Amino acid sequence: MTPDTRAREFDAADPLGHFRARFRLPEGVIYLDGNSLGALPKATPGTLARVVESEWGDGLIRSWNDANWFDMAARVGAKIAPLIGARPNEVIACDSTSVNLFKLIAAALAMRPGRKAVLSEPGNFPTDLYMIAGLEAQGLAQRRLAPREQLAAALDGDVALLMLTHAHYKTGALHDMAALTRAAHDAGALVLWDLSHSTGALPVDLDAVGADFAVGCGYKYLCGGPGAPAFAFVAEQHQAELQQPLTGWFGHAAPFAFSDDYAGAAGIERLQCGTPPVLGLAALEVGVDLIAEIGVDRLYAKSQALSEFFLESLMAHDVALDLVSPPRAADRGSQLSFRHPQAYAICQALIARGVIGDFRAPDVLRLGFAPAYLSFADMAAAARHIAEVLASGEWQREEFNQRAAVT
Numbered sequence: 001m002t003p004d005t006r007a008r009e010f011d012a013a014d015p016l017g018h019f020r021a022r023f024r025l026p027e028g029v030i031y032l033d034g035n036s037l038g039a040l041p042k043a044t045p046g047t048l049a050r051v052v053e054s055e056w057g058d059g060l061i062r063s064w065n066d067a068n069w070f071d072m073a074a075r076v077g078a079k080i081a082p083l084i085g086a087r088p089n090e091v092i093a094c095d096s097t098s099v100n101l102f103k104l105i106a107a108a109l110a111m112r113p114g115r116k117a118v119l120s121e122p123g124n125f126p127t128d129l130y131m132i133a134g135l136e137a138q139g140l141a142q143r144r145l146a147p148r149e150q151l152a153a154a155l156d157g158d159v160a161l162l163m164l165t166h167a168h169y170k171t172g173a174l175h176d177m178a179a180l181t182r183a184a185h186d187a188g189a190l191v192l193w194d195l196s197h198s199t200g201a202l203p204v205d206l207d208a209v210g211a212d213f214a215v216g217c218g219y220k221y222l223c224g225g226p227g228a229p230a231f232a233f234v235a236e237q238h239q240a241e242l243q244q245p246l247t248g249w250f251g252h253a254a255p256f257a258f259s260d261d262y263a264g265a266a267g268i269e270r271l272q273c274g275t276p277p278v279l280g281l282a283a284l285e286v287g288v289d290l291i292a293e294i295g296v297d298r299l300y301a302k303s304q305a306l307s308e309f310f311l312e313s314l315m316a317h318d319v320a321l322d323l324v325s326p327p328r329a330a331d332r333g334s335q336l337s338f339r340h341p342q343a344y345a346i347c348q349a350l351i352a353r354g355v356i357g358d359f360r361a362p363d364v365l366r367l368g369f370a371p372a373y374l375s376f377a378d379m380a381a382a383a384r385h386i387a388e389v390l391a392s393g394e395w396q397r398e399e400f401n402q403r404a405a406v407t
């Protein structure tokens, strides 16, 4: 049976297949980059139009109360919470992932006086490493990096915080959250998980593993749109003690008391800094509602099935690419990455055919499988396109070798 025939059977039996119609996907595009920018839910433009026209246009300033703009960051955070195994009062949607990292690294360092090291791994997503470096430049932190197999051994009495990305952005390799959280706690350190490549695609249980802090992007699997607000998680038991350094008025216990002195809000609201981006939160809420409706467990099952079928389809076309993602579906996030010296040009040639993946320097072709809206037919067709691009050598065309600013 050809991959296309098998794909038709899988799609016919797919309990999530009908959710594809809830997203806008351009004709002729196979979108394998939902791990960078999630697709647009069809409900988003209408919701945004309503918020703009009615809440902003007609309601004006009154909408902070009447349309509950004031509580929006906490409300959207509470909706993200069940997707990551958190309680509703432990998550807030605010700022970017980078800014949330800054706030939580600094807060963790303040909770472990006498310890300065923040332990992470080389090759973690750059912003995560840069945010530690920024605090290091201010004399507040010491960046310590250890390869993943040596992380547990690097946890000594100087480490205040272990900070890792659950699903690696480039390879998709998963960390064992429970084991590493336990090891960090045994060494007296706190733990911060970056869930950017997990949330909305894989089940995560922050409370069950005893995580202290977490952050994640709103624009990937949560489909909140470009530059969507990110989220931050603080375990309930740390909230009273938490001191985050961006003490803006929206994190104040009583912003409209206009007091000269800062007093942080009692709960997760303390993580806020300035005025929340209402339009961004409105778009994010649509994506979060839709992902929650589909359900993370079902999404995860489909994600694994899609990637396994994709690998089978490549084999059916005799494509032998160098897989840098873990070969076992259970060990990776919702993506497959392949190393190839011409990965950039191959990626561009695929995009020209409508198969949109991405390139991660220096030599990785990364394909993301957003399970909410991809079909098995997409997998079969993408594998066929890859086989054709490699066999034809069309990637050698000059236009596919010009580097763009954003890859």
Ligand SMILES: Cc1ncc(COP(=O)(O)O)c(C=O)c1O
Pocket (backbone or CB within 6 Å): 096, 097, 098, 099, 125, 127, 128, 165, 169, 194, 196, 197, 217, 230
């Ligand atoms: C693992 C990870 N962390 C953080 C970020 C950056 O987040 P932001 O641009 O929202 O600060 C990304 C992607 O850009 C990412 O993949």
Ligand SMILES: Nc1c(O)cccc1C(=O)C[C@H](N)C(=O)O
Pocket (backbone or CB within 6 Å): 035, 036, 037, 169, 170, 406, 407
């Ligand atoms: N945030 C991005 C952007 O503003 C432009 C292009 C890509 C991105 C990304 O999110 C990249 C993504 N975090 C990655 O895993 O590579």
